[in-house]
Amino acid sequence: LTGRNGNSAGRNGDERNHRPAWGASDEEMRLLAGIDADAERLVRGEAPRGAEPELVELAALMRELRTTYALPPAEDVGERQLAAIIAEAAAPSAGSAVAVGRDSAGAVTPIPPARRGRTHAFRLAAAGLATLLAATALAIAGVRPPAPLDNVLQQIGIGGEEAAEPAGGDSDPPARGEGPEAPASGDARRDGAEQRGGGGETRGGDRSQSEARGAVRGEPGAAARIAERPSATRTVNSAPGRTTADEARTGQTPPQSPGSSGDHAPEATGPPPTPGSQGAVQGLEPRSEGKSDFGLGQAAEAPDRGGSKR
Amino acid sequence: LGPNVQVDESFQELLAAARRGADSAWREIYTELSPTVLGYLRGRGAAEPEDLTGEVFLQVVRDLGRFEGDWRGFRAWVLAIAHHRLLDEGRRRSRRPVDPVPEPPEPPDREPAEDVPVGAASRLGLERTTELLAGLSPDQRSVILLRVVADLSVEEVGRVLGKRPGAVKQLQRRGLLAIRRRLEREGVAS
Numbered sequence: 001l002t003g004r005n006g007n008s009a010g011r012n013g014d015e016r017n018h019r020p021a022w023g024a025s026d027e028e029m030r031l032l033a034g035i036d037a038d039a040e041r042l043v044r045g046e047a048p049r050g051a052e053p054e055l056v057e058l059a060a061l062m063r064e065l066r067t068t069y070a071l072p073p074a075e076d077v078g079e080r081q082l083a084a085i086i087a088e089a090a091a092p093s094a095g096s097a098v099a100v101g102r103d104s105a106g107a108v109t110p111i112p113p114a115r116r117g118r119t120h121a122f123r124l125a126a127a128g129l130a131t132l133l134a135a136t137a138l139a140i141a142g143v144r145p146p147a148p149l150d151n152v153l154q155q156i157g158i159g160g161e162e163a164a165e166p167a168g169g170d171s172d173p174p175a176r177g178e179g180p181e182a183p184a185s186g187d188a189r190r191d192g193a194e195q196r197g198g199g200g201e202t203r204g205g206d207r208s209q210s211e212a213r214g215a216v217r218g219e220p221g222a223a224a225r226i227a228e229r230p231s232a233t234r235t236v237n238s239a240p241g242r243t244t245a246d247e248a249r250t251g252q253t254p255p256q257s258p259g260s261s262g263d264h265a266p267e268a269t270g271p272p273p274t275p276g277s278q279g280a281v282q283g284l285e286p287r288s289e290g291k292s293d294f295g296l297g298q299a300a301e302a303p304d305r306g307g308s309k310r
Numbered sequence: 311l312g313p314n315v316q317v318d319e320s321f322q323e324l325l326a327a328a329r330r331g332a333d334s335a336w337r338e339i340y341t342e343l344s345p346t347v348l349g350y351l352r353g354r355g356a357a358e359p360e361d362l363t364g365e366v367f368l369q370v371v372r373d374l375g376r377f378e379g380d381w382r383g384f385r386a387w388v389l390a391i392a393h394h395r396l397l398d399e400g401r402r403r404s405r406r407p408v409d410p411v412p413e414p415p416e417p418p419d420r421e422p423a424e425d426v427p428v429g430a431a432s433r434l435g436l437e438r439t440t441e442l443l444a445g446l447s448p449d450q451r452s453v454i455l456l457r458v459v460a461d462l463s464v465e466e467v468g469r470v471l472g473k474r475p476g477a478v479k480q481l482q483r484r485g486l487l488a489i490r491r492r493l494e495r496e497g498v499a500s
Binding site (some may be wrong): 003039042043045054055057058061062064065066068069070071072073074077078082084085086088089090091111298 | 328331332333336337340341344345346348349350352353360363367369371372426436439442443454455457458459460461479482483486489490493494
């Protein structure tokens with residue numbers, strides 16, 4: 001059998017018959033000739049009949065390969081991976097969000113369902129807070145929100161008729177920042193403080209309208225109070241004799257009343273606002289430190305807590 | 311392989327249960343196939359074969375809706391996913407091009423099967439097996455591992471690797487010859 005290049009497997013030593021470049025010997029060529037049948041036996045770990053010792057060894061190696069490489073993962077690894085697989089399979093549909101992450105050792109591990117629920121709760125809370133802040137921003141800008149949203153905001157004490165009112169020059173954009181409008185904010189703040197002090201357990205519409213008005217005017221503290229509206233019910237149970245954040249910043253202490261909010265006291269430790277030039281948004285800064293149940297800080301962190309792999 | 315899943319009818323039931331997300335079905339699939347997948351990835355020199363095995367099965371879960379076939383086809387399909395995952399990992403590591411040397415598996419803590427003769431193979435040992443595998447080209451190593459460890463046919467190996475059966479046979483031949491030459495050089499006594 002002569003190949004195209006004149007190779008011959010049977011004529012050893014004939015210089016006219018070149019061996020392949022990869023260095024096959026005659027024995028190898030013989031092996032090649034019958035290898036298709038023998039290879040099947042070899043990969044099954046069986047040596048061909050009458051095979052050379054090397055082929056017997058090769059067959060033994062194949063058996064060794066099969067028994068030593070096809071081993072299951074370590075038990076703890078297997079259980080962890082199986083848990084991740086089952087969690088993934090239990091997802092509503094294939095290709096949905098993967099409820100797996102990596103643990104501290106970097107291994108694939110499922111996120112417990114309870115933690116996933118928490119992640120969803122954080123997302124919902126973040127969405128709600130974002131809506132609230134957007135509405136507040138609209139109120140500050142003097143834009144009346146759509147009727148359904150307006151109704152909702154009125155129910156929770158934000159916006160309403162007064163928010164939609166231009167309120168004269170107070171609602172002009174410069175009023176939020178600097179210039180001659182700034183004192184107006186101070187007046188509004190005092191108004192709000194007086195109302196809180198005089199009204200005792202003031203809550204709901206009057207207070208909301210006052211704060212909304214302050215927000216429209218660009219009063220820093222008003223916006224903060226509006227942002228704190230979800231927790232406003234706590235003022236009913238707050239201890240008397242505590243100052244509000246704005247009061248602590250400005251140094252004004254209104255007449256003490258049962259309605260004074262003690263929950264705001266920690267905010268007084270924050271940096272003092274820059275007089276006049278600070279807009280209402282700055283009043284929200286202490287909120288971003290995660291002092292409330294779903295403050296901005298927590299909401300911002302919420303998406304990262306899932307640790308979702310995909 | 312488990313006797314239950316070798317019967318195609320049983321496998322179709324298993325497949326349907328797995329698609330419904332049944333824990334028991336996935337446990338059986340993982341138990342049956344994880345040693346093979348891990349063995350292949352380990353033999354091919356994956357950096358973290360166990361982690362990669364987990365990722366392979368997660369991919370299997372996600373893509374199961376697209377699979378149709380019998381048990382053997384399913385095995386080949388899972389190993390094709392493993393192979394592609396391995397290639398992905400290789401691309402990620404390509405910034406540091408190092409020829410992957412198979413990591414020797416941990417010595418088995420179970421007794422060897424009774425039908426496995428104790429002889430020259432035992433003398434070779436795990437490290438020797440690994441060393442011999444490392445002497446093959448990546449394609450040769452894939453073919454040998456898929457044929458021996460995964461027990462796939464030439465055609466199935468071709469589907470996993472995206473090669474024609476003739477090419478697979480050629481790689482198989484050359485891989486076996488390379489190992490044989492190595493054994494001859496080192497004078498392994500029978």
